[in-house]
Amino acid sequence: xxxLTPSVEDYTIHREPFYRAVxxxxxxxxxxxxxxxxxxxxxxxxxxxxxxxxxxxxxLGRPMVTVACHExxxxxxxxxxxxxxxxxxxxxxxxxxxxxxxxxxxxxDEVVEARKDTLVVIHPLTDDxxxxxxxxxxxxxxxxxxxxxxxxxxxxxxxxLKELKPSTRQRFLSVDFRYPPPDIEREIVQREAGLxxxxxxxxxxIGEKIxxxxxxxxxxxxxxxxxxxxxxxxxxxVEPRSACRAAFTRTLTDDRDLGRTIDEIVADYF
Numbered sequence: 001x002x003x004l005t006p007s008v009e010d011y012t013i014h015r016e017p018f019y020r021a022v023x024x025x026x027x028x029x030x031x032x033x034x035x036x037x038x039x040x041x042x043x044x045x046x047x048x049x050x051x052x053x054x055x056x057x058x059x060l061g062r063p064m065v066t067v068a069c070h071e072x073x074x075x076x077x078x079x080x081x082x083x084x085x086x087x088x089x090x091x092x093x094x095x096x097x098x099x100x101x102x103x104x105x106x107x108x109d110e111v112v113e114a115r116k117d118t119l120v121v122i123h124p125l126t127d128d129x130x131x132x133x134x135x136x137x138x139x140x141x142x143x144x145x146x147x148x149x150x151x152x153x154x155x156x157x158x159x160x161l162k163e164l165k166p167s168t169r170q171r172f173l174s175v176d177f178r179y180p181p182p183d184i185e186r187e188i189v190q191r192e193a194g195l196x197x198x199x200x201x202x203x204x205x206i207g208e209k210i211x212x213x214x215x216x217x218x219x220x221x222x223x224x225x226x227x228x229x230x231x232x233x234x235x236x237x238v239e240p241r242s243a244c245r246a247a248f249t250r251t252l253t254d255d256r257d258l259g260r261t262i263d264e265i266v267a268d269y270f
Contacts, residue, residue: 022180048224
């Protein structure tokens with residue numbers, strides 16, 4: 001029986017992802033990595049959590065293995081499974097096993113979406129043991145010093161059915177993410193979208209106004225990611241109100257009244 005592990009080159013980040021620090025998140029992450037401690041990132045959709053992890057992986061010179069968690073995610077999806085290839089049976093490592101073997105930073109995005117019984121497999125990697133038992137291979141992998149476990153979730157979508165158990169949460173250091181302050185968000189939008197300062201500033205102001213609508217039925221405010229998307233449309237020459245409808249109005253809500261309110265906010269700036 002052969003065992004297959006994806007190449008570390010598949011997970012290497014060669015170009016540094018742009019990230020603008022807001023608080024002490026870089027310092028906390030670097031020291032957590034050196035101390036071999038797992039980290040939990042909490043924050044709304046599109047506020048920069050994934051970009052931050054990619055930036056830190058490049059900064060620390062480590063490959064990054066990302067897992068988009070979902071309700072059908074099984075332990076085998078993380079650890080690996082046997083596959084038939086021609087006349088032989090081959091063991092193929094899953095992303096978690098791959099990360100341990102390569103000493104990578106493994107990032108479980110939206111971890112609360114995964115089944116609770118699946119998350120149990122990460123527990124031995126998030127305490128002082130730092131091991132990964134793989135029952136089907138009758139082996140236990142020891143995580144190298146460079147390995148790091150990082151998970152994220154959006155507290156705004158928590159419910160009784162989708163929340164981290166205390167026994168899981170208390171295995172992590174936690175870092176809070178919010179939408180960046182206006183001056184930093186403007187810098188991000190300008191740089192990522194290739195937009196001039198004036199229009200970048202207008203988009204950020206629109207974003208601030210839309211975020212105030214969460215008390216009027218809007219589930220979540222416009223993300224920094226959507227501001228960048230809209231900025232890219234503007235940089236391509238798309239008419240501003242049309243770009244904002246595509247990025248904000250139609251994306252954020254199906255409610256006509258809320259949609260009209262968003263359009264009115266946009267009209268104040270474009």
